[in-house]
Amino acid sequence: MTSERDFDPDVATWKQLAGRLRQAIRTGELAAGKRVPSELHLVQEYELSRLTVRRALQQLRSEGLIVVVQGRGTFVMGEQERTTVTLSSGDRAQARMPDPEERRKYGLHEGEPVVLVTRADGEVEGYGAHRVTIEGR
Known part of the structure; x- marks a missing residue:
């Protein structure tokens, strides 16, 4: 021991x-x-x-x-399928800890950060930070 x-x-x-x-x-x-x-x-x-x-x-x-x-x-945690998100001009990405509603909405585990992508048109997408790759154009 x-x-x-x-x-x-x-x-x-x-x-x-x-x-x-x-x-x-x-x-x-x-x-x-x-x-x-x-x-x-x-x-x-x-x-x-x-x-x-x-x-x-x-x-x-x-x-x-x-x-x-x-x-x-x-x-x-097992290997998880990753999602690749491409940012275009005017898009923004922010990583932070989610609130309980966001955790439910985006299917996140407790302690998992969220990446929020705000598109130039104002649409917001959320991803588990451990399962996303961000690319720029």
Whole structure:
């Protein structure tokens, strides 16, 4: 078992835990669609505080690597189909955290940023930031 003693004291522990979990996702040790170990399990396994574990998991959520499914747990995100959006003259794109209504409207997971594209004619389109590529003409 790894403990807090196995972490570099010069780097924030939550960043190191996020790095270890990120590596496990990239190598397939934590495979797409599989449940991420619970907070309690990670607290016990690494002998860390719950706050440290939560910060690490929040970081992975913000990177789009994991998703929390209310009432079911936290899961590794699979590869997602990406949408390419082309911006024309006068179009604008803005990325930010969505409000609850936007999360529902655009089918976003908790913690997933939204990219809002405002076309020159005023039409607004929304995309999950982890699933969109923006191009200019």
